[in-house]
Amino acid sequence: MAYPATLFGVDTDADLEKLASQLSKFSLFRSEIEFLGKKFQLGLKIENMEKSQNSLSLIVSDSFVSAVKINEDILKLPVTRRTPLSFIQIGADLYLVVFSRKKEAEKLADILSEELFKKPDVIYRLVIPSQALSKIYRSENIEVKQIVYESTSSEEEIKTTVYFGRNLTSVLPRGEKEKSIKIKYILYRDELGVFGISASGTVIAYTQLSQSEFISYIVEKIIPLAEPPS
Numbered sequence: 001m002a003y004p005a006t007l008f009g010v011d012t013d014a015d016l017e018k019l020a021s022q023l024s025k026f027s028l029f030r031s032e033i034e035f036l037g038k039k040f041q042l043g044l045k046i047e048n049m050e051k052s053q054n055s056l057s058l059i060v061s062d063s064f065v066s067a068v069k070i071n072e073d074i075l076k077l078p079v080t081r082r083t084p085l086s087f088i089q090i091g092a093d094l095y096l097v098v099f100s101r102k103k104e105a106e107k108l109a110d111i112l113s114e115e116l117f118k119k120p121d122v123i124y125r126l127v128i129p130s131q132a133l134s135k136i137y138r139s140e141n142i143e144v145k146q147i148v149y150e151s152t153s154s155e156e157e158i159k160t161t162v163y164f165g166r167n168l169t170s171v172l173p174r175g176e177k178e179k180s181i182k183i184k185y186i187l188y189r190d191e192l193g194v195f196g197i198s199a200s201g202t203v204i205a206y207t208q209l210s211q212s213e214f215i216s217y218i219v220e221k222i223i224p225l226a227e228p229p230s
Contacts, residue, residue, distance in 0.1 A: 001206075001208070002204050002205070002206055003099070003204065003205040003206075003208075003209065003214065004099065004100060004101045004202055004203070004204045004205075005097050005098065005099050005100075005202070005203045005204075005205075005214060005218060006097070006098050006100060006101065006102050006105035006106070006125075006201055006202045006203075007095065007096075007097060007125070007126040007201045007202075007203070007218070007222065007223065007226050008095065008096040008097075008098065008105075008109050008123050008124060008125055008126055008201075009093070009094070009095055009096075009123075009124050009125075009126050009226075009228060010087065010094040010095060010096050010122060010123050010124075011121070011122050011123075011124065012094060012117060012122055014094075015089070015094075016051060016054075016055070016056045016087060016089055016094075017051075019056055019087055019116075020049065020051050020056055022116055023046050023049060023056075023058060023116070024046070024049065026044075026045070026046050026115065026116065027043065027044065027045045027046070028043045028044040028045075028111070028115060029041060029042075029043040030042045030043040030064075031043075033065055033076070033078055035076075035077055035078055040063065040078040041063065042063045042064055042065065042078065043062075043063060044060055044061065044062050044063075044111065045060075045061050046058050046059070046060060046061070047059040047060075047061050047082070054088060054089045054090070055086050055087065055088045055089070055215065056086065056087040057084065057085070057086040057087075057211070057215075058084075058085060058086075059082050059083065059084050059085075060082070060083045060085060060108060060112075061080055061081075061082050062080065062081045062082075062083065062108075063078055063079070063080045064078070064079060064081075065077070065078060065079070066078075066079040083098065083099065083100050083104070083105075083108060084099040084211060085097060085098045085099060085108070086099075086211075086215055088215065088219060088223075090219065090223065095126075095223060096109065096112075096123055097215060097218055099211070099214075101202060102198075102200055102201070102202050105202075106125060109123045109125070110123070124228060125200075125201055125228075125229065126201045126226040126227065126228060126229075127199055127200060127201050127226065127227060127228070127229050128197055128198070128199050128200075128201060128222070128225050128226055129199070129225075129227060130149075130181070130182040130183045130184075130199065132225035132226075133183040133186050133197065133199065133225075134183060135225070136186055136188065136197065136225075137183070137186060137188075139190075141190060141191060142188045142189065142190045143166070143167045143188060143189045143190075144165075144167060144168040144169065144186060144187070144188045145164070145165065145166070145167075145168070145187045145188060145189065145194070146162070146163065146164050146165075146168075146185070146186070146187035146196075147162075147163050147168055147171065147183065147185070147186050147187070148160065148161070148162045148163075148183070148184045148185040148186075149161055149181045149182060149183045149184060150181065150182050150184055151180060151181055152180050152181065152182060160184075182199070183199065184198065184199045185197070185198045185199065187206075192207065192209075192213075192217060193205065193206065193207025193208075193209065194206040194207050195207075195217075197222065201226060203218060203222055205217075
């Protein structure tokens with residue numbers, strides 16, 4: 001089962017203690033709906049917050065209305081989606097890992113940035129540049145299973161190239177030609193399992209890991225490669 005995580009930076013002087021205090025009071029009420037004779041509040045709230053020395057983990061519970069069509073009728077019912085996330089302190093820098101795919105993660109990050117910090121860009125997305133993905137590709141003790149790259153050369157007719165294989169150790173151009181490509185995605189196996197990393201800052205674990213194991217992997221292997229978009 002795929003386990004996605006999307007990476008963000010947090011531009012604030014607040015430490016984990018202050019964040020925990022803010023989040024403990026956080027809720028976002030949108031509206032109320034009645035369903036099967038019961039009233040349900042719609043909006044966001046925080047659940048299961050846990051703080052360790054260098055991280056603050058919690059679940060954002062988002063309750064909203066979903067419409068289901070049954071024959072010619074449309075039934076509106078309350079639905080709750082729970083998204084785990086972790087704020088991570090590394091030295092003086094603060095990061096946010098949202099355990100969701102890019103679109104949902106960015107939407108949640110925007111809401112938290114506005115509600116917690118009253119600014120739209122305090123929480124900003126991180127990317128993994130092509131040069132960093134190339135370092136992973138050329139690392140020892142990994143097996144590359146898939147790689148996607150785009151040509152930036154005006155002379156190339158084929159702009160996007162996708163390779164699948166058991167161990168793609170020699171498919172990328174080298175030398176001057178390597179400068180004319182941008183790696184967009186890489187899927188590989190290392191000593192911990194199988195992972196996919198996209199240039200847009202999403203990491204997917206295809207190996208069963210606990211959340212703490214996945215966070216440790218991201219902190220050790222991925223965050224050092226990440227940077228704000230240029």
